[in-house]
Amino acid sequence: MLSKTYINRVIDANRNRCIEGLRVVEDYLRFIKNDLTNSSTIRNIRHEISRILDFDMIGERDVKSDIGKNNFHSPYTEMDQVLRANLSRIKESLRVLEEFTRYIDTSISDQIMNIRFGFYEIEKRLLSNKDLEKIYILADIDLAKNESDLFEGLKILSDNNVRLVQLRAKKFSTKKFYELGEKIIEFFPHFKLIINDKVEVALALESYGVHVGEDELPFNVTRKLMGNKVVGATVHNVEDLRLSQVAKVDYIGVGAIYPSTTKPDCQLNGVEFLKKIRALTTTFIYAIGGINSKNARKVFDAGADGICVGSGFWYAKDRVEEIKRLIHISNEEEN
Numbered sequence: 001m002l003s004k005t006y007i008n009r010v011i012d013a014n015r016n017r018c019i020e021g022l023r024v025v026e027d028y029l030r031f032i033k034n035d036l037t038n039s040s041t042i043r044n045i046r047h048e049i050s051r052i053l054d055f056d057m058i059g060e061r062d063v064k065s066d067i068g069k070n071n072f073h074s075p076y077t078e079m080d081q082v083l084r085a086n087l088s089r090i091k092e093s094l095r096v097l098e099e100f101t102r103y104i105d106t107s108i109s110d111q112i113m114n115i116r117f118g119f120y121e122i123e124k125r126l127l128s129n130k131d132l133e134k135i136y137i138l139a140d141i142d143l144a145k146n147e148s149d150l151f152e153g154l155k156i157l158s159d160n161n162v163r164l165v166q167l168r169a170k171k172f173s174t175k176k177f178y179e180l181g182e183k184i185i186e187f188f189p190h191f192k193l194i195i196n197d198k199v200e201v202a203l204a205l206e207s208y209g210v211h212v213g214e215d216e217l218p219f220n221v222t223r224k225l226m227g228n229k230v231v232g233a234t235v236h237n238v239e240d241l242r243l244s245q246v247a248k249v250d251y252i253g254v255g256a257i258y259p260s261t262t263k264p265d266c267q268l269n270g271v272e273f274l275k276k277i278r279a280l281t282t283t284f285i286y287a288i289g290g291i292n293s294k295n296a297r298k299v300f301d302a303g304a305d306g307i308c309v310g311s312g313f314w315y316a317k318d319r320v321e322e323i324k325r326l327i328h329i330s331n332e333e334e335n
Protein backbone atom coordinates (compact mmCIF):
# COMPACT_ATOMS: atom_id res chain seq x y z
CA MET A 1 0.00 0.00 0.00
CA LEU A 2 1.38 3.40 -0.99
CA SER A 3 1.70 5.92 1.83
CA LYS A 4 -0.74 8.84 1.56
CA THR A 5 2.10 11.27 2.23
CA TYR A 6 4.05 10.02 -0.78
CA ILE A 7 0.98 10.03 -3.00
CA ASN A 8 0.18 13.59 -1.99
CA ARG A 9 3.74 14.64 -2.74
CA VAL A 10 3.47 13.23 -6.24
CA ILE A 11 0.11 14.91 -6.77
CA ASP A 12 1.32 18.23 -5.39
CA ALA A 13 4.42 18.27 -7.59
CA ASN A 14 2.49 17.33 -10.72
CA ARG A 15 -0.39 19.70 -10.08
CA ASN A 16 2.18 22.52 -9.92
CA ARG A 17 4.03 21.23 -12.98
CA CYS A 18 0.79 21.02 -14.91
CA ILE A 19 -0.45 24.47 -13.90
CA GLU A 20 2.93 26.05 -14.63
CA GLY A 21 3.08 24.37 -18.04
CA LEU A 22 -0.44 25.55 -18.83
CA ARG A 23 0.45 29.09 -17.80
CA VAL A 24 3.51 29.11 -20.07
CA VAL A 25 1.50 27.82 -23.04
CA GLU A 26 -1.33 30.27 -22.31
CA ASP A 27 1.02 33.26 -22.25
CA TYR A 28 2.99 32.03 -25.26
CA LEU A 29 -0.25 31.86 -27.27
CA ARG A 30 -1.53 35.15 -25.93
CA PHE A 31 1.54 37.35 -26.15
CA ILE A 32 3.75 35.72 -28.77
CA LYS A 33 1.19 34.23 -31.15
CA ASN A 34 -1.61 36.68 -30.46
CA ASP A 35 -3.88 33.64 -30.46
CA LEU A 36 -6.58 34.59 -28.00
CA THR A 37 -8.84 31.66 -28.88
CA ASN A 38 -6.42 28.91 -27.93
CA SER A 39 -4.99 30.93 -25.08
CA SER A 40 -8.42 31.11 -23.46
CA THR A 41 -8.96 27.36 -24.03
CA ILE A 42 -5.74 26.68 -22.14
CA ARG A 43 -6.72 29.11 -19.40
CA ASN A 44 -10.00 27.22 -18.94
CA ILE A 45 -8.09 23.96 -18.52
CA ARG A 46 -5.81 25.63 -15.97
CA HIS A 47 -8.82 26.79 -13.98
CA GLU A 48 -10.37 23.34 -14.27
CA ILE A 49 -7.25 21.63 -12.89
CA SER A 50 -7.09 24.10 -9.99
CA ARG A 51 -10.74 23.45 -9.26
CA ILE A 52 -10.52 19.66 -9.39
CA LEU A 53 -7.34 19.47 -7.31
CA ASP A 54 -8.51 22.01 -4.80
CA PHE A 55 -7.27 20.24 -1.69
CA ASP A 56 -4.37 21.14 0.50
CA MET A 57 -1.19 19.15 -0.05
CA ILE A 58 1.25 21.88 0.83
CA GLY A 59 1.91 20.10 4.11
CA GLU A 60 3.40 17.23 2.13
CA ARG A 61 5.79 19.49 0.24
CA ASP A 62 9.38 18.68 1.04
CA VAL A 63 11.57 20.69 -1.30
CA LYS A 64 14.75 20.03 0.67
CA SER A 65 14.62 16.30 0.13
CA ASP A 66 13.24 16.47 -3.43
CA ILE A 67 16.02 14.83 -5.46
CA GLY A 68 14.64 16.39 -8.68
CA LYS A 69 14.88 20.00 -7.56
CA ASN A 70 18.25 20.64 -9.23
CA ASN A 71 17.30 19.33 -12.67
CA PHE A 72 18.19 21.94 -15.28
CA HIS A 73 17.05 22.26 -18.85
CA SER A 74 19.20 23.10 -21.84
CA PRO A 75 18.36 26.53 -23.26
CA TYR A 76 15.78 26.85 -26.03
CA THR A 77 17.01 28.17 -29.36
CA GLU A 78 13.66 28.32 -31.19
CA MET A 79 10.58 29.99 -29.75
CA ASP A 80 8.28 27.09 -30.56
CA GLN A 81 10.46 24.81 -28.40
CA VAL A 82 8.88 26.60 -25.45
CA LEU A 83 5.50 25.50 -26.72
CA ARG A 84 6.53 21.92 -27.47
CA ALA A 85 8.40 21.43 -24.20
CA ASN A 86 5.52 22.75 -22.12
CA LEU A 87 2.91 20.76 -24.01
CA SER A 88 4.90 17.63 -23.15
CA ARG A 89 5.20 18.76 -19.55
CA ILE A 90 1.43 19.21 -19.31
CA LYS A 91 0.69 15.84 -20.91
CA GLU A 92 3.12 14.00 -18.67
CA SER A 93 1.87 15.64 -15.51
CA LEU A 94 -1.76 14.97 -16.46
CA ARG A 95 -0.89 11.31 -16.86
CA VAL A 96 0.83 11.17 -13.48
CA LEU A 97 -2.08 13.01 -11.84
CA GLU A 98 -4.54 10.58 -13.40
CA GLU A 99 -2.62 7.56 -12.09
CA PHE A 100 -2.02 8.83 -8.57
CA THR A 101 -5.35 10.51 -7.84
CA ARG A 102 -6.90 7.10 -8.49
CA TYR A 103 -5.61 6.08 -5.03
CA ILE A 104 -7.51 8.97 -3.47
CA ASP A 105 -10.71 9.41 -5.47
CA THR A 106 -11.52 7.66 -8.76
CA SER A 107 -13.91 10.42 -9.83
CA ILE A 108 -11.03 12.95 -9.71
CA SER A 109 -8.89 10.57 -11.72
CA ASP A 110 -11.66 10.18 -14.32
CA GLN A 111 -12.04 13.95 -14.66
CA ILE A 112 -8.30 14.27 -15.24
CA MET A 113 -8.42 11.49 -17.81
CA ASN A 114 -11.10 13.42 -19.73
CA ILE A 115 -8.99 16.57 -19.62
CA ARG A 116 -6.00 14.57 -20.87
CA PHE A 117 -7.91 13.21 -23.86
CA GLY A 118 -9.29 16.66 -24.72
CA PHE A 119 -5.80 18.05 -24.39
CA TYR A 120 -4.43 15.71 -27.09
CA GLU A 121 -6.86 17.33 -29.56
CA ILE A 122 -5.78 20.81 -28.54
CA GLU A 123 -2.12 19.87 -28.81
CA LYS A 124 -2.68 18.52 -32.31
CA ARG A 125 -4.35 21.79 -33.25
CA LEU A 126 -1.56 23.91 -31.77
CA LEU A 127 1.18 21.99 -33.55
CA SER A 128 -0.61 21.76 -36.87
CA ASN A 129 0.10 25.34 -37.96
CA LYS A 130 -3.52 25.73 -38.98
CA ASP A 131 -4.52 29.02 -37.47
CA LEU A 132 -8.27 29.14 -37.33
CA GLU A 133 -9.50 32.60 -36.53
CA LYS A 134 -12.52 33.67 -34.58
CA ILE A 135 -14.09 35.54 -37.43
CA TYR A 136 -14.81 33.69 -40.63
CA ILE A 137 -16.65 35.53 -43.37
CA LEU A 138 -18.91 33.75 -45.80
CA ALA A 139 -18.16 35.47 -49.11
CA ASP A 140 -21.25 34.37 -50.93
CA ILE A 141 -21.42 35.89 -54.38
CA ASP A 142 -25.21 36.22 -54.00
CA LEU A 143 -24.78 38.37 -50.89
CA ALA A 144 -22.70 40.94 -52.74
CA LYS A 145 -24.40 43.25 -55.23
CA ASN A 146 -21.98 42.25 -57.97
CA GLU A 147 -18.37 41.23 -58.39
CA SER A 148 -16.97 44.69 -57.77
CA ASP A 149 -19.05 44.92 -54.57
CA LEU A 150 -17.64 41.53 -53.56
CA PHE A 151 -14.11 42.86 -53.96
CA GLU A 152 -14.97 46.05 -52.05
CA GLY A 153 -16.26 43.93 -49.17
CA LEU A 154 -13.14 41.76 -49.27
CA LYS A 155 -10.98 44.88 -49.19
CA ILE A 156 -12.73 45.99 -45.97
CA LEU A 157 -12.01 42.58 -44.46
CA SER A 158 -8.39 42.74 -45.53
CA ASP A 159 -7.98 46.28 -44.14
CA ASN A 160 -9.36 45.07 -40.81
CA ASN A 161 -7.09 42.01 -40.67
CA VAL A 162 -9.84 39.48 -41.19
CA ARG A 163 -8.16 36.65 -43.04
CA LEU A 164 -10.45 33.66 -43.05
CA VAL A 165 -12.94 33.77 -45.91
CA GLN A 166 -15.14 31.13 -47.49
CA LEU A 167 -16.01 31.53 -51.15
CA ARG A 168 -19.53 30.30 -51.88
CA ALA A 169 -21.11 30.57 -55.32
CA LYS A 170 -23.89 28.00 -55.57
CA LYS A 171 -24.99 29.00 -59.05
CA PHE A 172 -21.55 29.22 -60.64
CA SER A 173 -20.14 26.57 -62.96
CA THR A 174 -16.99 24.89 -61.68
CA LYS A 175 -14.95 26.90 -64.19
CA LYS A 176 -16.44 30.26 -63.20
CA PHE A 177 -16.01 29.39 -59.54
CA TYR A 178 -12.37 28.46 -60.10
CA GLU A 179 -11.69 31.71 -61.99
CA LEU A 180 -13.25 33.82 -59.25
CA GLY A 181 -11.18 31.99 -56.63
CA GLU A 182 -8.05 32.60 -58.69
CA LYS A 183 -8.80 36.31 -58.85
CA ILE A 184 -9.42 36.56 -55.11
CA ILE A 185 -6.11 34.82 -54.40
CA GLU A 186 -4.35 37.19 -56.81
CA PHE A 187 -5.78 40.31 -55.10
CA PHE A 188 -5.66 39.00 -51.55
CA PRO A 189 -2.80 36.49 -51.39
CA HIS A 190 -2.74 36.73 -47.59
CA PHE A 191 -6.32 35.46 -47.27
CA LYS A 192 -6.90 31.98 -45.93
CA LEU A 193 -9.39 31.09 -48.60
CA ILE A 194 -11.76 28.20 -47.97
CA ILE A 195 -13.69 26.85 -50.94
CA ASN A 196 -17.32 25.89 -50.42
CA ASP A 197 -18.31 22.39 -51.61
CA LYS A 198 -15.90 21.78 -54.50
CA VAL A 199 -12.84 19.81 -53.47
CA GLU A 200 -11.48 19.84 -57.03
CA VAL A 201 -11.52 23.65 -57.07
CA ALA A 202 -9.81 23.80 -53.68
CA LEU A 203 -7.11 21.42 -54.93
CA ALA A 204 -6.67 23.26 -58.21
CA LEU A 205 -6.34 26.61 -56.43
CA GLU A 206 -4.21 25.12 -53.64
CA SER A 207 -6.51 27.07 -51.36
CA TYR A 208 -6.21 27.07 -47.57
CA GLY A 209 -9.03 24.56 -47.35
CA VAL A 210 -12.49 23.38 -48.27
CA HIS A 211 -15.86 23.23 -46.52
CA VAL A 212 -18.15 20.28 -47.15
CA GLY A 213 -21.62 19.33 -46.00
CA GLU A 214 -23.92 16.38 -46.40
CA ASP A 215 -24.36 16.84 -50.16
CA GLU A 216 -20.67 16.81 -50.96
CA LEU A 217 -17.98 14.14 -50.88
CA PRO A 218 -17.98 12.31 -47.53
CA PHE A 219 -15.89 14.00 -44.86
CA ASN A 220 -13.31 11.18 -44.70
CA VAL A 221 -12.88 11.15 -48.49
CA THR A 222 -12.47 14.92 -48.44
CA ARG A 223 -9.82 14.59 -45.74
CA LYS A 224 -7.91 12.04 -47.86
CA LEU A 225 -8.02 14.25 -50.93
CA MET A 226 -7.11 17.44 -49.09
CA GLY A 227 -4.19 15.92 -47.14
CA ASN A 228 -3.00 18.36 -44.54
CA LYS A 229 -5.10 21.31 -45.75
CA VAL A 230 -8.00 22.63 -43.70
CA VAL A 231 -11.19 20.61 -43.94
CA GLY A 232 -14.37 22.01 -42.44
CA ALA A 233 -17.57 19.98 -42.16
CA THR A 234 -21.15 20.92 -41.45
CA VAL A 235 -22.69 19.42 -38.34
CA HIS A 236 -26.47 19.45 -38.24
CA ASN A 237 -26.87 16.43 -35.96
CA VAL A 238 -24.91 14.03 -33.78
CA GLU A 239 -24.27 11.60 -36.65
CA ASP A 240 -22.61 14.43 -38.65
CA LEU A 241 -20.48 15.08 -35.59
CA ARG A 242 -19.44 11.43 -35.42
CA LEU A 243 -18.46 11.41 -39.09
CA SER A 244 -16.54 14.66 -38.67
CA GLN A 245 -14.54 13.15 -35.78
CA VAL A 246 -13.74 9.99 -37.72
CA ALA A 247 -12.54 12.13 -40.62
CA LYS A 248 -10.47 14.29 -38.25
CA VAL A 249 -11.73 17.53 -39.76
CA ASP A 250 -10.11 20.77 -38.62
CA TYR A 251 -13.33 22.52 -37.70
CA ILE A 252 -17.05 21.98 -37.73
CA GLY A 253 -19.69 24.45 -38.85
CA VAL A 254 -22.63 24.20 -36.45
CA GLY A 255 -25.94 25.73 -37.44
CA ALA A 256 -28.25 27.14 -38.21
CA ILE A 257 -28.07 29.06 -34.96
CA TYR A 258 -30.54 31.75 -36.05
CA PRO A 259 -32.81 31.90 -39.10
CA SER A 260 -30.75 32.59 -42.19
CA THR A 261 -31.95 34.59 -45.17
CA THR A 262 -28.89 33.34 -47.07
CA LYS A 263 -30.05 29.74 -46.65
CA PRO A 264 -33.75 30.02 -45.76
CA ASP A 265 -34.49 26.27 -45.97
CA CYS A 266 -31.71 25.39 -43.58
CA GLN A 267 -32.67 23.40 -40.51
CA LEU A 268 -32.84 25.79 -37.54
CA ASN A 269 -30.95 24.19 -34.66
CA GLY A 270 -30.47 27.13 -32.33
CA VAL A 271 -28.13 27.95 -29.47
CA GLU A 272 -29.11 24.87 -27.40
CA PHE A 273 -27.86 22.60 -30.19
CA LEU A 274 -24.58 24.51 -30.22
CA LYS A 275 -24.23 23.93 -26.46
CA LYS A 276 -24.96 20.24 -26.93
CA ILE A 277 -22.30 19.84 -29.63
CA ARG A 278 -19.83 21.88 -27.55
CA ALA A 279 -20.21 19.41 -24.71
CA LEU A 280 -19.39 16.53 -27.05
CA THR A 281 -16.27 17.75 -28.81
CA THR A 282 -13.14 19.84 -28.49
CA THR A 283 -12.92 20.31 -32.28
CA PHE A 284 -12.95 23.98 -33.28
CA ILE A 285 -16.57 25.10 -33.74
CA TYR A 286 -17.77 27.83 -36.07
CA ALA A 287 -21.34 28.76 -35.34
CA ILE A 288 -23.22 29.76 -38.49
CA GLY A 289 -26.64 31.03 -39.51
CA GLY A 290 -28.02 34.53 -39.00
CA ILE A 291 -25.09 35.72 -36.90
CA ASN A 292 -24.32 39.43 -36.58
CA SER A 293 -22.91 41.85 -34.04
CA LYS A 294 -26.21 41.88 -32.11
CA ASN A 295 -26.23 38.17 -31.32
CA ALA A 296 -22.54 37.18 -31.62
CA ARG A 297 -21.88 37.51 -27.91
CA LYS A 298 -24.57 34.91 -27.08
CA VAL A 299 -23.04 32.55 -29.59
CA PHE A 300 -19.58 32.82 -28.03
CA ASP A 301 -21.11 32.42 -24.61
CA ALA A 302 -22.72 29.18 -25.79
CA GLY A 303 -19.29 27.77 -26.54
CA ALA A 304 -18.49 28.62 -30.16
CA ASP A 305 -14.78 29.10 -30.87
CA GLY A 306 -15.56 31.29 -33.85
CA ILE A 307 -18.42 32.70 -35.90
CA CYS A 308 -19.09 32.37 -39.61
CA VAL A 309 -20.92 35.46 -40.80
CA GLY A 310 -22.65 36.03 -44.15
CA SER A 311 -25.48 38.55 -44.45
CA GLY A 312 -24.57 40.12 -41.09
CA PHE A 313 -21.54 41.58 -42.83
CA TRP A 314 -22.63 41.89 -46.47
CA TYR A 315 -26.03 43.47 -45.70
CA ALA A 316 -24.82 45.69 -42.87
CA LYS A 317 -25.65 49.39 -43.27
CA ASP A 318 -22.02 50.09 -42.57
CA ARG A 319 -19.76 47.11 -43.25
CA VAL A 320 -16.71 48.73 -41.68
CA GLU A 321 -18.59 49.38 -38.44
CA GLU A 322 -20.05 45.87 -38.43
CA ILE A 323 -16.71 44.13 -38.87
CA LYS A 324 -15.15 46.30 -36.18
CA ARG A 325 -17.98 45.41 -33.82
CA LEU A 326 -17.61 41.70 -34.56
CA ILE A 327 -13.87 41.89 -33.95
CA HIS A 328 -14.45 43.74 -30.70
CA ILE A 329 -16.94 41.13 -29.49
CA SER A 330 -14.65 38.25 -30.41
CA ASN A 331 -11.76 39.82 -28.48
CA GLU A 332 -13.93 40.90 -25.56
CA GLU A 333 -14.81 37.28 -24.97
CA GLU A 334 -11.26 36.67 -23.74
CA ASN A 335 -11.36 39.08 -20.84
Ligand SMILES: Cc1ncc(COP(=O)(O)OP(=O)(O)O)c(N)n1
Nearest residue numbers: 211212213214234253254286288308
Ligand atom coordinates in the same frame (compact mmCIF):
# COMPACT_ATOMS: atom_id res chain seq x y z
C1 LIG B 1 -18.59 27.31 -41.65
C2 LIG B 1 -19.68 26.69 -42.43
N1 LIG B 1 -20.54 25.91 -41.78
C3 LIG B 1 -21.57 25.34 -42.44
C4 LIG B 1 -21.71 25.54 -43.80
C5 LIG B 1 -22.80 24.88 -44.57
O1 LIG B 1 -22.26 23.97 -45.51
P1 LIG B 1 -23.23 22.95 -46.26
O2 LIG B 1 -24.01 22.20 -45.24
O3 LIG B 1 -22.43 22.17 -47.20
O4 LIG B 1 -24.21 23.90 -47.03
P2 LIG B 1 -23.82 24.85 -48.25
O5 LIG B 1 -22.95 25.94 -47.77
O6 LIG B 1 -23.11 23.99 -49.24
O7 LIG B 1 -25.13 25.33 -48.72
C6 LIG B 1 -20.78 26.36 -44.43
N2 LIG B 1 -20.85 26.60 -45.75
N3 LIG B 1 -19.77 26.92 -43.74
Ligand SMILES: Cc1nc(C(=O)O)sc1CCOP(=O)(O)O
Nearest residue numbers: 255256260262289290309310311
Ligand atom coordinates in the same frame (compact mmCIF):
# COMPACT_ATOMS: atom_id res chain seq x y z
C1 LIG C 1 -24.31 28.47 -45.71
C2 LIG C 1 -25.00 28.27 -44.42
N1 LIG C 1 -25.03 27.07 -43.79
C3 LIG C 1 -25.72 27.10 -42.67
C4 LIG C 1 -25.93 25.93 -41.80
O1 LIG C 1 -26.47 26.07 -40.72
O2 LIG C 1 -25.50 24.87 -42.21
S1 LIG C 1 -26.37 28.61 -42.35
C5 LIG C 1 -25.70 29.24 -43.75
C6 LIG C 1 -25.86 30.65 -44.19
C7 LIG C 1 -25.01 31.60 -43.39
O3 LIG C 1 -25.22 32.88 -43.85
P1 LIG C 1 -25.88 34.00 -42.93
O4 LIG C 1 -24.84 34.44 -42.00
O5 LIG C 1 -26.24 35.09 -43.92
O6 LIG C 1 -27.08 33.42 -42.27
Ligand SMILES: [Mg+2]
Nearest residue numbers: 197212213216
Ligand atom coordinates in the same frame (compact mmCIF):
# COMPACT_ATOMS: atom_id res chain seq x y z
MG1 LIG D 1 -22.14 22.28 -49.14
